[in-house]
Amino acid sequence: MPLLENGHHVADRWTALPDAEPVPDDGPVLVSLDRLKAEADTLWTRSAPIGVRLPNDVPVSALVAAVGGALDRLSLIVLSFPAFKDGRAYTQARQLRDTHGYQGSLRATGDVLRDQLYFMARCGIDAVEIDSTDPEGDWQASVTTFGAVYQPASDDRTPISVQRLAALGRKGVAA
Amino acid sequence: MYQYDAHDQALVDQRVSEFRDQVSRRLSGALTEDQFKPLRLMNGLYLQLHAYMLRVAIPYGTLSSHQMRVLAHIARRYDRGYGHFTTRQNIQYNWIKLADAPDILADLAAEQMHAIQTSGNCIRNVTSDPWAGVAADEIEDPRIAAEILRQWSTFHPEFSFLPRKFKIAITGAPTDRAAVKVHDIGLRMHRDERGAVGYEVIVGGGLGRTPIIGKTLRPFLPKEHLLSYLEAIMRVYNTHGRRDNMYKARIKILVEALGIDEFRRQVEAEWEPLRDGALRLPPETYAAITERFAPPLYEQRTGSVATLVRDPETDPALARWVQANVAPHKVPGYGIVNISLKGTGQIPGDATASQMELVAKMADLYSLGEIRVTHEQNLVLPHVRLSDLPALWRTLDAGDLATPNVGLISDIIACPGLDYCSLANARSIPLAQALSERFSDMTRAQAIGPLHINISGCINACAHHHVGHIGVLGVDRKGEELYQITLGGRSDEAAALGRIVGPAVPAHQAIEMIAGFVDTYLAIRHPGELFIDTVERLGTAPFKETLHAAA
C-alpha cells in the first residue's frame, strides 16, 4: 500500500516484524507493543530506530509506561483506524503530540480515506498508508480543503480566533 | 445577531466545494454508498423512506429574515413547498435529490448558512434558549458561548468520528428553556459568590432507549475554561465510549458505567494539561464575540404584556393570543412574540414557503429583522413593540399563523414518525393532528393551562416523549401501531422522566385516555395549579383511576 510521509509518496524503510520473527541486527523495525514490553532490553541495545504499533484500545499512558516515560526513544508510532468511523486514534495522536510531546513519526493505518487526511494532519499524524492511485494528490487536496481553522490542534495553524484578536490589536494601534 | 466575517464565510464556501466534489465522485461511481455515507452525513444528508432528507443548521435557533427567505426558496425550488422545523431548532427538507444537494448548500452559504454537523457522529448544532438575548430573567446572552462552541466544534479534527452523535445545550437563564439536563452536555449559566458568571456543567443526560437525567460534573466552571474543560470531556468520551453497540454508545452509558465520580476523575486528569493551554478563553476573545451579539437599538418605550392583556380596550381575541403567545421582554414596551406552527390539524413544525416568507416580512416590519426557532418547533419574533401587536396579529391570523396555543395542550411536539422516518414503529403526525382537533377549543385550552404533549414514533425519542407532561411513544405490536402513554415528564430546571400509565393502546383509545387525564386534572387540581404540578403532588394514581373508570 502506498505510504505518504508529509505528503510525499515514499518507500517504506521500516520492517514490520511479526511477533514470532527474530529481530534483525540492523535496520528500522516496527514491533507490537507486547513485544516492546517483553523484549525491551534487547530492543533498546540496537543502534537502529524502533517503532511500535499502538492498538486504538490501548491507552497512550500504557505506551508511555512501556518506554519508561521517554517516548522519544521511539522513531515511529503506528496508529490504527480499523474503520473509517472509529476515531479513537485521533485522540491518541493528540495525547502523544500535545500531552506527551512526542516528536517522532506518527503513521495512520487501516481504513484510511482521503476525506480523513485533513483531520489526521491536524491531529499531528504525518504519515499515512492509503489505498489510492494518486496518494500525493489526495493529501494535497485534503489538507488544503479549508484555508483556516477555528480551533487549536496539534499542527501549527493559527486559529481564527487568534487571527481576529491580532487584527483587532493592529486596528487598536492604528487608531 | 452574529454576522459572518471573511473567515466564517470562507469556511462554509470551502465546505460547499468539498461536498460538490464528493457528490460528483459518488454520482460517477468513484465512491461507493458505504464510503459516501459518512461524508453525506457530515453535511446533513440522510437517506429516508422515500427520498433524501436534508437538515439545515440554525445555530442556537437564531435566523435573520434574509435567511428565512432562503429557507423558503429552498422549500419551493428543491422540495415540495414546505419545510419542517425540528426539536433541535433546525429545519429539515424531506424530498431532496442528491444531485441538487451541492446547489442547495451553495444557496445556503450565500446567506451565511450551512448543514455542517447536523448529522453524523460529531458535535451537533449547539442549541439554546429561543428567547436568548431578550428574556426578562436572563443572566447573560447564552448565544455568545454557543457561538464560541460552534466555532470550536466545527470540523474539530479530534472529535469528528465519535462513538455516537453529541448534543450540547446551554441556558443563560434560571428558567431552563433549553432542556440542558437531557443533553450529552448541558451548560447552565449562573454566578458564583463573587458575582462572576460561569457554568454548571451537566453531563450524560439524554432520552432515546435509555432515558437519563444528566448529572452535575462540575458545579461552577469559570468562563475562561469552557473550551478546555469540554475538550477534556470529549477526549474521555472518544477514548472510552462504546463502539461495539450503537445503542450503548452515547456518553450517558459511559457515565453510568464508570459512575459520575470516576468519570469526573478522568476528565479532571485530561483537563489538567489543557486548562492553561491554547484553549483558554481570554476575556478579549469573549468580548470580541459578545460585540457581535450587541443588542439592537431599542426605542424608549413603556408598557408591559400584562397590562395590555388586562386593558378592557383590547380586542378579546387579540388579548387571548397575547396572553398565550407573547412573553415579557427585558426592555419595557417590547414583547417576545411566539408564532405557533401548531394550528388545528396542522403537522407540528411544518411551515409552507409562503408562511416562511410571511414570517420574514413580519420580522422586517416588526422585529428588527430577527427570528428564532424553538425546540418546541415554533417560531419567535423576539423584538416586537407592544404597540405593533394588533397589526402583527391581524397579518399572522390571515396567514393561519396566529393560533393562540403556545405552551398549551395543542402545542404538540411530534417527530416525523412513520410517515417519513425509516426507523419508526408508528405514525406520530396523524395522532398529533387528531389531538389538536380534539383540543381545538382555545378557551378551554387556556383554562387547562400549560401542558406539553410529546409524541415520538419509536424509542429513539426524537420528540422527547419521556419529558412530555404527557408523553406518547409509538410501538409496534405484531404490525399494529399502538401508543404507550407516560405522565409527569418535564425538561425544565426540575427535569424528570414520565411514568408509564396503562397498556399501549390504538390511536383512538390514546386520544380518549388523554382526554380523560385532562378531565381528571381539571377535577382535582388546586386553584391555579399546573397539570405537571398536580401530577407531581398526587402521582399517577388518580389518573390510573380514570383508566379503570373508562374500561
Ligand code: SF4
Ligand atoms: S422518534 Fe423514531 S420515528 Fe420519530 S423521528 Fe425519531 S427515529 Fe424516527
